[in-house]
Amino acid sequence: MRPANDNARTVDLRIAGMTRGQSVFALISAALALLAVVSGLLAIDPPWVARQLRLDDQRSNALNRIFYAVGQFYKVNDKLPASLSQLNESPSGLDARSESDPVTTAPYHYEAGAGREFKLCATFSMPSKNTIPVVPFWRHEAGQQCFNVTAQYP
Secondary structure (H helix, E strand, C coil), rough: CCCCCCCCCCCCCCCCCHHHHHHHHHHHHHHHHHHHHHHHHHHHCCCCHHHHHHHHHHHHHHHHHHHHHHHHHHHHHHCCCCHHHHHHCCCCCHHHHCCCCCCCCCEEEEEECCEEEEEEEEEEEEEECCCCCHHHHCCCCCEEEEEECCCCCC
């Protein structure tokens, strides 16, 4: 006997060689696996973001090296260097000419202040993801950022 509605059809979810229950389980498992892969891809940064973050890490590391070189210079000379190029003559071993932005190759901005105070600036591509402000250069927003720091030496 035909149903009252001739257009009514049933969907057969069976996959070849499987019972209906096994087929439903296989489809649900495949959907969950696909969901896991897609959510994993969404959780990681795309390659261009990872590259920008890596470049920003290089900038932070360079500022950190300059920071310690200025501290060494201050320890030896009891004054701040007038410019980064003056660090080349210091015992820190830092070649300030090699400390430049990894993309633009422009030198980082340094400005001596009063006493042991000075300013270091760099242009960052992305806001930092690091929330632990151990070193001031690891926490920054995107764009031109300047850090007012005090010369310290080990």
